[in-house]
Amino acid sequence: MSEAFHAGPLRVRIETAEPSVREKLAETLALYDGTWEGPFDDVVLEARAVPGSATMVDGAYLRCARMSVNATAGEVHATTRCGAQMRSRGEQRQHWAIEVPETVVASAQLEELEDLVGLALTAGWRYAGWVPVHAAALVRGGICPIVCAGSGGGKSTITAALVRTGWRTLGDDKLLLRCDAQGPELRALLHTFNLHPRTREWFPEVGDLTLLPPYSSWTEKRKFRVDRTWPKTTAPHARPTHVVRMRRSSATRGIAVSELARAEIFPTLLKQIAIPSDRAEAAPILSTVARAVGSLRGLDIVVGDDAYRDGDCLSELERALER
Amino acid sequence: MRVSPDFEDTATLGLRSDVVATVLEDGAVLLDLQTKYFYALNPSGWSIVQHFEAGSTTATVEAFARSCGAPDDGAVRAFVSALDAYGLLETTSAPTDSDAQAVPGTWAAPTIERQPEPLQRVLVSAFDPSIPLAE
Structure with missing residues (x-):
């Protein structure tokens, strides 16, 4: 299922089969209700539930309270305390693959998805020329x-x-x-x-x-x-x-x-x-x-x-x- | 992380690869992405650092400073020592062509001032650089 939101100069599409994950991502994105005229850069957040948990990376790129991020030339890799992770695809960092542990989805403790959305948005805004x-x-x-x-x-x-x-x-x-x-x-x-x-x-x-x-x-x-x-x-x-x-x-x-x-x-x-x-x-x-x-x-x-x-x-x- | 306690005049030094510079109207700022400290440079300091962006030697930057009117009073050497003491330099390979410009106006002794507090290393989020509070 796909759903689109606007966040400043970005048009963000959510792709996930998990209703609770979609709801959390949508709730986070819906806050960005400022009016922008196009053109918009497209960003995709693709999320799925997975059996295991990700191990926290060291945060060489960015360290936040609930999220650590590493980056190489071709990829940004974020992990959160609850075991979720997100990787960028493509040089322009416009496609992000999110994996959420099935146990976390089942518990509906999805607050840390806010951190992952924030990372994807800030990367997109910077790519669009904004700080x-x-x-x-x-x-x-x-x-x-x-x-x-x-x-x-x-x-x-x-x-x-x-x-x-x-x-x-x-x-x-x-x-x-x-x-x-x-x-x-x-x-x-x-x-x-x-x-x-x-x-x-x-x-x-x-x-x-x-x-x-x-x-x-x-x-x-x-x-x-x-x-x-x-x-x-x-x-x-x-x-x-x-x-x-x-x-x-x-x-x-x-x-x-x-x-x-x-x-x-x-x-x-x-x-x-x-x-x-x-x-x-x-x-x-x-x-x-x-x-x-x-x-x-x-x-x-x-x-x-x-x-x-x-x-x-x-x-x-x-x-x-x-x- | 100093290059050496008494680096050779002829050793080629460069600004560390994770130090970013930007120009201000009255000099420049260096941000060390590892320590998150940032440093204010006056125009003379910035003109010297530009040499190190391309790789240079202490002897070369002293000669450059003299060509800009700097007296032979050790201020340039002291400035390079300060860059080194702050861990902003690393040894590098042969220098490339520098884009360094002569200092506009009268030469003044180069200065570097480290901000008292570094930027936060652990942030609230990718948007909020504040210190995280306890949940």
């Missing part, structure tokens, strides 16, 4: 900050806060970046935020987030559709103007804003990108980031624990962005 960036971005009046922080660093909450004051968002943690003749360009991949249930304390209109499906087994965050609560606040693309380095501190009241040193802009953005240990793949990522930061300004913000209780907490940041 995946784990950051938030907003746009208003020609100003577009890329908000950089680690997981749990507050990207989603500040994005929601800015959306409430009239900004539109390209996403709270998944963006694609490239550079063309006009400079750096960002594209949105999905319009779902990952919000912590506590967000309701500051933004009551989000409602009881515990009623929504969880984002992952890693966090308490919930998948939250932005435009359901804040209509017409998503943007498909923008030209970035700023890099905003963000961290949280219990010692800060409100949101403290300062200039980010020019030399810090490149590492700040680079730290938001998963870079495979493969020279041929790392080089274009570095080159894209280097070209992008040439035109970007930097801001450093420190967000206090309860900053969003103050309805005016964003004004200094907004003034700094507009200067």
Whole structure:
């Protein structure tokens, strides 16, 4: 059985006879609801159940919490903790063969397929000329900050806060970046935020987030559709103007804003990108980031624990962005 | 992983094959894909590293630096030693033609600055380079 999804510039087809595997792959791909015009690169995810489990590879290409990946000139080979594995076929890495242990299929513990899908997508996006960036971005009046922080660093909450004051968002943690003749360009991949249930304390209109499906087994965050609560606040693309380095501190009241040193802009953005240990793949990522930061300004913000209780907490940041 | 404590002036050295370079408006950055450390180079440092991308000797890069106006003050040798100490060089075969350009403007002593923290080696996912949290 075959089923197709769009994920940014990719058209992804699932081929599997296993209903639960198909459902998990489809659920993962369905998150990418950003609107793209073609042309699309085709990617095939072909999955089957197998009797045995794969042994974890050493992760020389990429090491993730639940997945290790090796690569040779002709093949990428990923393995996950549950014994699933995935191999690419062809130089363009557009066909991926996934094998899931029958025991895992029977148990329906298929979360690690998300990691394999993420690997196939990031490879496809890079092949299509885009760099995946784990950051938030907003746009208003020609100003577009890329908000950089680690997981749990507050990207989603500040994005929601800015959306409430009239900004539109390209996403709270998944963006694609490239550079063309006009400079750096960002594209949105999905319009779902990952919000912590506590967000309701500051933004009551989000409602009881515990009623929504969880984002992952890693966090308490919930998948939250932005435009359901804040209509017409998503943007498909923008030209970035700023890099905003963000961290949280219990010692800060409100949101403290300062200039980010020019030399810090490149590492700040680079730290938001998963870079495979493969020279041929790392080089274009570095080159894209280097070209992008040439035109970007930097801001450093420190967000206090309860900053969003103050309805005016964003004004200094907004003034700094507009200067 | 140093080439040698006191490498010969005439030994041909190259940038390690898993070190990637990219140019910035005020120099360049090297990323060591093995250690995940990255390094900021000023324009003079980048012009020297370009020689090592193609394979070169300490004697050759010192001569190149002098041709760009560098004083004979040991700064170039110290820079090459720093590259070596960071494990960014390896011995290689005979040099190929270098694309290295003369340094624009006035020569300044070459510098290399290692970022305090490397990029994460174990990531959340292929998209998220954050440190994985406990499940």
